[in-house]
Amino acid sequence: MAALLYVAGNYQAFSQETQTYLLRLIQYLGAFSGLTALLAFAGELVLVVSRREWRRLYRLAGLVLTVFLVGALFLGSSAIIVLQKPL
Numbered sequence: 001m002a003a004l005l006y007v008a009g010n011y012q013a014f015s016q017e018t019q020t021y022l023l024r025l026i027q028y029l030g031a032f033s034g035l036t037a038l039l040a041f042a043g044e045l046v047l048v049v050s051r052r053e054w055r056r057l058y059r060l061a062g063l064v065l066t067v068f069l070v071g072a073l074f075l076g077s078s079a080i081i082v083l084q085k086p087l
Contacts, residue, residue, distance in 0.1 A: 023078070030074030037067040 014022065041063050048056045 026074060026078050030071070030078065033070050033074065034067070037063065037070065041067065 041060070044056060044060045044063060048054065048060060
């Protein structure tokens with residue numbers, strides 16, 4: 001988180017090539033974390049349905065909340081960096 005805030009604060013100081021690299025890196029990290037969370041969510045859902053362990057729904061709800069928070073973190077950091085880019 002500190003690294004993302006540092007990059008967002010000093011984005012203009014980086015060269016154009018570095019700016020492009022940083023944007024792609026954040027997009028790839030967001031996509032990877034979203035895919036990982038989606039696979040974990042699907043696995044938990046299969047376990048809940050197949051074993052009829054409805055107490056696992058609490059863990060599933062926590063996983064969904066985590067997915068939304070991680071997604072918001074990466075989208076927010078990307079938006080901060082993109083909005084600081086000169087038009």
